[in-house]
Every structure is written in structure tokens, then in C-alpha cells.
Amino acid sequence: MSYNFQTSYSTASRKRPRRLYLGRIILIAVTLAFLAAFLLLPLLAVFTQALAKGVGAYLAAISDPLAWSAIKLTLWVAAIAVPLNLVFGVAAAWAIAKFDFRGKSTLITLIDLPFAVSPVIAGLIYILIFGAHGWFGPFLQAHDIRIVFAVPGIVLATIFVTFPFVARELIPVMQAQGKDDEETALSLGANGWQTFWRVTFPNIRWGLLYGVLLCNARAMGEFGAVSVVSGHIRGLTNTVPLHVEILYNEYNYTAAFAVASLLALLALLTLAGKSILEWREPELYHAARRQQAIQRTRRS
Amino acid sequence: MTTSTATIENATGVRGSARRVIPGFGLTLGYTMVYLSLIVLIPLSATFIRSLELGGGHFWAVVTAPRVLASLKLSFGAALFAALINAVFGLIISWVLVRYSFPFKRLIDAMVDLPFALPTAVAGIALTALYAPNGWLGHLLQPLGIKVAFTPLGVVVALIFIGLPFVVRTLQPVLEDLDREVEQAAATLGASEWQTFSRVTLPALWPALLTGFALAFARGVGEYGSVVFIAGNMPMKSEIAPLLIITKLEQYDYAGATAIAVVMLMLSFGLMLGINALQNWALTRNSIR
Numbered sequence: 001m002s003y004n005f006q007t008s009y010s011t012a013s014r015k016r017p018r019r020l021y022l023g024r025i026i027l028i029a030v031t032l033a034f035l036a037a038f039l040l041l042p043l044l045a046v047f048t049q050a051l052a053k054g055v056g057a058y059l060a061a062i063s064d065p066l067a068w069s070a071i072k073l074t075l076w077v078a079a080i081a082v083p084l085n086l087v088f089g090v091a092a093a094w095a096i097a098k099f100d101f102r103g104k105s106t107l108i109t110l111i112d113l114p115f116a117v118s119p120v121i122a123g124l125i126y127i128l129i130f131g132a133h134g135w136f137g138p139f140l141q142a143h144d145i146r147i148v149f150a151v152p153g154i155v156l157a158t159i160f161v162t163f164p165f166v167a168r169e170l171i172p173v174m175q176a177q178g179k180d181d182e183e184t185a186l187s188l189g190a191n192g193w194q195t196f197w198r199v200t201f202p203n204i205r206w207g208l209l210y211g212v213l214l215c216n217a218r219a220m221g222e223f224g225a226v227s228v229v230s231g232h233i234r235g236l237t238n239t240v241p242l243h244v245e246i247l248y249n250e251y252n253y254t255a256a257f258a259v260a261s262l263l264a265l266l267a268l269l270t271l272a273g274k275s276i277l278e279w280r281e282p283e284l285y286h287a288a289r290r291q292q293a294i295q296r297t298r299r300s
Numbered sequence: 301m302t303t304s305t306a307t308i309e310n311a312t313g314v315r316g317s318a319r320r321v322i323p324g325f326g327l328t329l330g331y332t333m334v335y336l337s338l339i340v341l342i343p344l345s346a347t348f349i350r351s352l353e354l355g356g357g358h359f360w361a362v363v364t365a366p367r368v369l370a371s372l373k374l375s376f377g378a379a380l381f382a383a384l385i386n387a388v389f390g391l392i393i394s395w396v397l398v399r400y401s402f403p404f405k406r407l408i409d410a411m412v413d414l415p416f417a418l419p420t421a422v423a424g425i426a427l428t429a430l431y432a433p434n435g436w437l438g439h440l441l442q443p444l445g446i447k448v449a450f451t452p453l454g455v456v457v458a459l460i461f462i463g464l465p466f467v468v469r470t471l472q473p474v475l476e477d478l479d480r481e482v483e484q485a486a487a488t489l490g491a492s493e494w495q496t497f498s499r500v501t502l503p504a505l506w507p508a509l510l511t512g513f514a515l516a517f518a519r520g521v522g523e524y525g526s527v528v529f530i531a532g533n534m535p536m537k538s539e540i541a542p543l544l545i546i547t548k549l550e551q552y553d554y555a556g557a558t559a560i561a562v563v564m565l566m567l568s569f570g571l572m573l574g575i576n577a578l579q580n581w582a583l584t585r586n587s588i589r
Contacts, residue, residue, distance in 0.1 A: 023493065027400070028400055028402055030389070030392055031392060031408075032408070034389050035393065035408060035411060035412070038461050039411050039461070039464075041436060041437065042418075042423060042426035043418070043426070045426045045436065046422060046426045049429055091327075091328040091331045091332050091335075092328070092332040092336075094328040095324075095328040095329040095332055098324075098325075099322070101325075101329070107332070107336075110340070110341070113340055115519070116518045116572060117344070117522060117565065118522025118523070118524065118541075118542050118545075118564060119522065119525070119542075120524050120545050120546060120561075121347065121542070121545070121561045121565065124347065124549065124557060124561050125343040125344060125346055126343065127549065127554070128346050128347060128554070128558060129343060133554055135346065159339055160339055160343070163340060179322060183322065186322065186323075187321070191323075192323035192324055195322075214417070217416075217419075220419070221418070221419025221421070223419060223421040223525035224523075224524035224542065227525075228549065241419050241420075241421040241422070242421075248529065253429075257425065257426075260422040260425060263418070263421075263422045264418060266417075267417035267419070267422075268417075270417040271410050271411070271413055274410065274413060275406070286473070286476070289469075289472070289473045290476075290477065293469075293472075293473040293508060293511075
């Protein structure tokens, strides 16, 4: 494609190709420099700082009992939040992609709402509801139930923050696919569940996987919302990102970056998963991307 | 695009019968509405209802306190500045990724999503390590008299990191869809490269560019994790609004925290509506369907 572009230019005018080539080199250089400064260097910094005091210190930091309890809590929180948002994502995408109804674009906007809310505010709203001075505060205290400054609050805040991820990925994928296949299966006598599992699911599973990957990355990495509702009780309500913060604020930089490198590895795995998806299903992926971009741009 | 739009239009044509053929409309829409209300709508409206309990006078006193105003100014100002930088460089980056081929392009393209996947706290401490006076980039900027870490500029740097993929990922598919023949026609008719870009390509990109800008801006206003480490958090100077909410909560000033949250939410939603209106105007002006 780029080849075509250049030849058409060179036939149009013989003076231009060299300037075009120079412009191209400058633009590529700007791109590489910008991405190196803002994306690559921070990533490299995490791993260099983590290994600054050698492999021994690194292993000591990530095998610390407090780090382990943080890792366990983070895995638990993601194990609850991701499946809930997955079920919601599939239901929402089915309703939005397979049917026409009034207020559909409003519904899509509302699903995106948590993206526009600061994570800190996401934490705050659960304190206003379940905290000691909150709506249900007296009731919860009387029955000795802890939600805020305990694990349930962390789970709720994480669900809120990761709420749109699966739906956001699935809606364009399902819309790009249309509903002809489902209608054919149904007219041939399949029931609703059979149609979903045998016809729809095989078509959307990669989009679904990508949504789950992103949702999981955010669930395990969420910091602001969880920080507000956790209460920072070591070994009890500390997730991995909060553990990183505590280590960092104690000037224990090597340990902070060592634990942070686990999260950076998770991010790299997520990106690798996404690239595999693109490589496996390029057409589906591009159709969905396009649909998403158009939808976002056109929404009012 | 043409095929997918065709299917959608086709489907709207047979709306009545389609609704009866595919099952599960009531179940899935019902579940969506219930879950949406329980997780997002009811909790979010709680914030607004709680702020009403404050009373107008108290509310006004809280949100016009100099420290609160300074933090709001920083959060919105830095987010705006970072989103503008991201719009410019995001346009260049998506242009380069779509139009040119060079070694490791696919790897570099995949890396653009890093800010979506990397936890904000990790990004925060990594950027601080880079831009601190003794960091890899900080010690290069130090002789030039540029201080990034622990200043408002640090906030901007963190927000550039957070917002970049929003601009690139919104522009890329639109750029891929652009009809090259129009550009080639402009070039054959004697337009310079810059004329072709500014008169032919850019007008078609405006709506997507605005969308990417708006998404990056909205994300930046509320960002917390990546900013708190690099900002230095000095009241009146480099303290962002979300941090002030947390400070108020730690002092058990729930009313104050809620008031700042409501102002932030209203400003963000208002700006998003404004940008949406601008977008519709740009869309109709360019008559892109």
C-alpha cells in the first residue's frame, strides 16, 4: 500500500520523492523517540530497579509473606470481579447487538460511565453507602458486617472500575458479526442455548478473551479505588498495587520495584495475548476496532 | 465497514420479526439494567444525594476554598495540556503506524496499549524513577533547568503516558479506512504534501481526533495512581483533586470529600457533553454520514 502511494507521487512530480522520504524519516523518528521516552523507558526502569540489588534481593522481596498475602488477595478479588463482569458483558452485548430498541445509544453511554469517573470517586461512593457514616453504616455495625475497609469493599470498588471492559470489547465484535448465523440456526430448529454455545460463542470467543484479559489486568492493577476502601491493613486488605505503594513510601525501592515487576509482567502477558488475538483473527479484530471507533465518534 | 453497516441496516428493516426470532431479549436486557443500576447508577447517584445533605452554603464554602480550587485547576489544566500533547503526537504516531512500514512495526504498535495494561501505580513509580533528578531522563533535563518530578510538569508527564493510547487507538481505524485515491487525486492536481494533508486528510480525521482527545482528557482528570508518586503533592502547587478527596476522607471530612467529588463529576460530564456537541458539529460539517 505504501509502495503504491510513493509511486503515484513520483509519477505526479519528479521533485517530490526525496522530500517525502525525508519527511517520512522525521515522522518515524519522532514516533520512535516519543514512544521510547513515554512507554519503553518506564517499562525498562521497572525491571532495572527491581534487579538493582541482584537476583537474591529480588527473590527475597517477592517471597516475603506480606507480598504473598497481597498476591493472594489480588487473585481472589480478580477471581470474583472478572466473572461477574464477564456475565454482564455477554448479556449486555447480546441485548445491544442482536436487538433494536429505543435508548440503545444511551445504554452504551451509561455502560461506559465508569470510564469517566475518577477511581478515587469510585472508592468514595462505597464509603458513602457502606461506611460508618454511610446509608447502611448503622445497620452494618449493628450486625457486625464489614464492607468498607475490608475485602468486600475492595471487591465492590474493583467491580465498578472494571465494569465496562468486557462489554466494551464484546459489543462491537457482536455487532460486526450481525445476526444472520443465529437466525439460520434458530430457523433450523436449534434452541436459544444451543444457538449461543454452538453459533455465537465460537464467533466471539477471541473478542471475549481479549475483554477478559483487559478486565483482569485492570482488576489486578487497580490502585485509586482500592486505596480508598482498603484501609491498608497489612496482610489483610493490601492488594499487590497497595503493597507496592507501602514499600515505596518506606523508601524500600528495590522491593517496591520487584513486586511492581510482577504487575509489569502481567501487563506484558496481556499485550502478548492481545497480539496473538490480532494475529489469529485479523479480520474480526479490525472490523471490531473500526466499529468501536465509529461508534465512539458518532455517539451523541 | 460497508458490510457491517449493511447488515445493521438490513436488520433494522426486519425489526419486528427479528425480535421474535432471536430469544433472550428480555432476559439479557433485564439483567443488563439491573446490574448496571446496582453497580453504577445507584451508587453514583448516592454521591449526588449525599452532597445535597450538605446544604448550598456549606457546599459553596468547601468548593471555593483556595486549596480546593488550586487542585481542581491543576487536575483539569494538566489533563487538558496532556490531552493536547497526546492529540498532536497521537496523530503523528497513528499516521506513521498506518502509512509507513519500518522494522519492528508490529511490536511497536502492540506497545502503544501498554498504558491500558500496566497498573497505574507501577507506571507512577517507574516515571518517578525516570524523571527524578538522578533518573535516566531527569539527569539529562536537570542541566537545562527543567524539573519534571515533584512539579506540576510531572503531573502532565504522567497524564501523557495514561492518555496516549486513547488518541492512537481512536485514530488508527479511521486512518486505515480513508480513501487514498482522494489524496492521490489532490497530489496529481498539484497540491503539495502539506496542502493534501491539511485540506484533504485532516478534515476527515477531526471527529476521531476530537473523540480521542476527549477520552484522554476525561481519563486524565480523574487519574490518581500514576500521578501521586511523581507529583510531589504540595498543597496549592502540585496537589491533584483526587488526592485532596483522599486527604479529606483521612480527616473524616466526608462532606468535604463528597463536595469535591460532585464538582469533579459535574465538570467532567459537562465537558464531555460539550465535546460531544462539538463532535456532532464537526461530523455534520464534514458530512461524514
